[in-house]
Amino acid sequence: MSTDEAIRSVGESFDRIAVGARRSTRLAAAALAPDLQPAAWPVFREVATVGRVQASAIVAALGMDKSAVSRHLKDLREHGLVDAERDEQDARVFWITPTPEAVARLARITATQQARLQERFASWDDDDVARFATLLARFSGAPDTD
Numbered sequence: 001m002s003t004d005e006a007i008r009s010v011g012e013s014f015d016r017i018a019v020g021a022r023r024s025t026r027l028a029a030a031a032l033a034p035d036l037q038p039a040a041w042p043v044f045r046e047v048a049t050v051g052r053v054q055a056s057a058i059v060a061a062l063g064m065d066k067s068a069v070s071r072h073l074k075d076l077r078e079h080g081l082v083d084a085e086r087d088e089q090d091a092r093v094f095w096i097t098p099t100p101e102a103v104a105r106l107a108r109i110t111a112t113q114q115a116r117l118q119e120r121f122a123s124w125d126d127d128d129v130a131r132f133a134t135l136l137a138r139f140s141g142a143p144d145t146d
């Protein structure tokens with residue numbers, strides 16, 4: 001396969017992955033709260049990953065519009081998935097944290113997603129999975145996983 005053909009194949013594969021990622025996001029958001037908008041999922045994941053974060057950091061991390069992040073945070077608060085507390089030193093600052101119930105739901109969702117990936121890679125040998133993980137991390141700009 002030529003380099004041009006390989007790159008074309010990569011692009012087509014990413015298109016299929018994007019469809020699957022949107023489906024996964026919809027399922028994850030629905031598992032978190034049945035009527036939660038899928039676009040709120042990455043906002044929640046950022047809060048859950050960081051643990052205690054300001055809305056401005058979520059905007060920067062996700063490259064989302066500030067008003068969209070605010071809307072999603074409001075929705076997440078209304079669903080009891082995140083708390084917002086004023087900073088003790090600066091009342092203008094709010095800290096966003098995941099609720100214990102949301103953390104428990106996330107653990108179940110993550111386990112389900114992990115099981116799907118395990119099933120997907122079941123026929124791959126361990127070296128292929130490791131090589132794929134390394135190449136994907138390299139491509140996506142993630143820190144080295146070695």
